Amino acid sequence: MYRRTLKVGVFGLDAAVAEGMRSVEAPARFEVSVVEGPWPAGADLDECDIALVPSPDAAQTPHRARLVLCASAEAVAELDAAAVSAFLDVWAGPFPPALAAFHFRKLLEREKEDADLALTRQYLDTAIDSMPELVWFKDARGAHLKVNDAFCETVGKTKEQVEGRGHYYIWDITPDEYAQGEYVCLESEEETMRSSTTLLFDEQVKTKRGMRQFKTYKSPLFDADGTVMGTVGVAHDVTDLGNVATELDILINAMPFAIVVEDTDGVILNVNHITEQYFRVKRDNVIGGKIKHWRRVVFGDELADAREEKETCEFTANIAGTDTTFELNKAPIVDVFGNVTGQLRIYRDVTIERVLERRAAEAARTDYLTGLYNRRYFYERLEESPRDEPITIVTLDLDDFKDINDRYGHAAGDVALVQTARILRETFPDGLVVRWGGDEFVVALPNDRDPREVCVAVQDMIEQLHRKSLAASESYPFTASAGIATGLPCSIDELIKRSDEALYRAKRQGSSLCRIDGEED
Structure with a gap:
């Protein structure tokens, strides 16, 4: 806060003047x-900083002090305007102490x-x-x-050039542009004063x-009587921010997936063109709304509630x-201080990708020719049991399959394999039917099946297979043999081995037979 020292001289005046002045208390600071x-x-x-003098001639001599003329009323009345303007103040005498104190206080x-x-x-000035x-x-x-200085820097003019001048001069706008209000703030100034x-x-x-x-x-700026006498404006140049926003629009619209930008309150700030395509929405109808509302409109109430x-x-x-099918990734938006100011939601349409993945997975566990599961899936499935x-476990093998391929060709052999796979699925709809390899098939059945009943069903299936191969014009007659074994799934390979042994026992006894492991023929 400032401190001010004033030295006041009283020259050629009655001592009562100085006496009255000394009785006045100095202002604060x-x-x-x-x-x-x-x-x-x-x-x-x-x-002296201020000097009280008795003569108008004091203004004619060089001095540092500001002068107060103290003269009689008659002498003061004779002064013209030019003479009076040379003084800080003019006091008309006489000057009793009280009057001197009054003038000095003022x-x-x-x-x-x-x-x-x-x-x-x-x-x-410092603030602005x-x-x-x-x-x-x-x-x-x-x-x-x-x-302020920022204003002058922007317009390229000094304060002296700006103050007292209008908009068109300061901003180098032509009279026609000013008259039309183009690039001019006329309407906003008037609206501010009206409001x-x-x-x-x-x-x-x-x-x-x-x-x-x-x-x-x-x-608005108000006069002492409450009327609007002008305006004060504070303008933040957001051109660069606008350019950044434009660049962001270009960037997110170049992305091949949907992007939604939201603030910390869940208000949508921006979306790209792919978002409009993915979700059948218009950008103007989305921006400014809540992400919760948008999700409900796009996904429906049930899915929105779940999400x-x-x-x-x-x-x-x-x-x-x-x-x-969509894949959602979220990334926080942080400011320079590391504070989270919003987040990006990135939605990628993975529908085709997931279909291809399922097909690839299906192909990895399925036999291409017959459509049955393969040996790899068999083990994966039983690991979960x-x-x-x-x-x-039922193991089935076509009899003399190599002869079919050699005599009639591999196409005939393929028809035989497909027919066998179809009949196995029809016979055991609740079982896990697998093409084990070559002309060998394996069926895994749940524990509530009696092996003897299974053997009867397999024997009927073998006879049915033979009859259909006789009747089919695109294949040649063939038969099959099968073996059955029952046990805990913790010893799958042992069960397979036992069912294989029962199968080979059936083959040794002739074609078109089914045998159960551990039972006498």
Whole structure:
């Protein structure tokens, strides 16, 4: 806070004047001393800040002090305007102590007001000049009364060139552009004064650096009687931010998947074109809404409820009547301080990818020719079965299959394999039917099947297979043999071995037979 020292000289005046002045208390933050001396004062004038003198001629001599003329009423009445303007104040005598004190108190009050005003101006100038935003004060006609350094830097003019001038001169706008309101803030200024409240505007202004985009707060300025006498504006240049937003739009719209940008309150800030295509929505209808509402509109209430309870990374939604599988990845958006300000939602349509994966997985565990599961899947499936529940294994092998291939060709052999696979599935719909390799098949049945009943079913199937091969025009007659074993799945290879032994026993006894492991023929 400032401190002010005033040395006041009283020259050639009655001692009562100095006496009255010394009775006045100095204003806050002021230190006042009153000294007396003869007139003319000579060099003593230069040692004073303010000097009370008895003669108008004092204004004619060089001096540092500001002068107060103390003369009779008659002498004061004879002064012209030019003479009066040379003095800080003019006091008309006589000067009793009380009157001298009154005049001096008023003079000190003005000094205090001037000091406070200077400090306030310094506060204001320092504050607005330290701001990176553009700051200006205008009167009701649009003339700029005060601007800050950032404003001058933007328009390329000094404060002296700007203050007192209008918009078209400052921003180098042609009279026609100004009259049409193009690149001009006329409407926003008028709206602010009409509303008598602070308003926010998005404004484009033509500058020496080209078009600039501003976020501008404008507030009305009120006179002492409450009437609006002008406006104050604070403008933040968001052109670069706008360019960043444009670049972000270009970037996310170049991505081959849907991107949704949301803030920490779940409000959607941006979406790309793929989002519109994926979810059949319009960008303008989405931005500004809540992600929860958008999800309900796009996915339906049932799926939306499920995802609000637990949002999985992959889900299937019915979009415009088509089931579509999406993979969702979320990434936080952080500011320079590491604070989370929102997040990106990235939706990728993986419907075709998952179909291909299922096909690949199916192919890896399925025999291409017969469509049956293969040996690899057989072991995977039985690994998942309860270890304490017995199962029945049927091993079936076509009789003399090599002769079929050699005599009739591999195409005939393939027909025989396909026919066998089909009849096995029909015979054991609840079993795991596998092409073990070559012309050998394996069936795994649950523990509630009696091996003898299974043997009867297999024997009927073998006879049916032979009859159908006789009747089929595209194949040649063939027969098959089978073996059955029952045991716990913890010893699958042992069960397979035992059923194989029963199979070979059936083959040794002739074709088209089924035998059970451990039973006499």
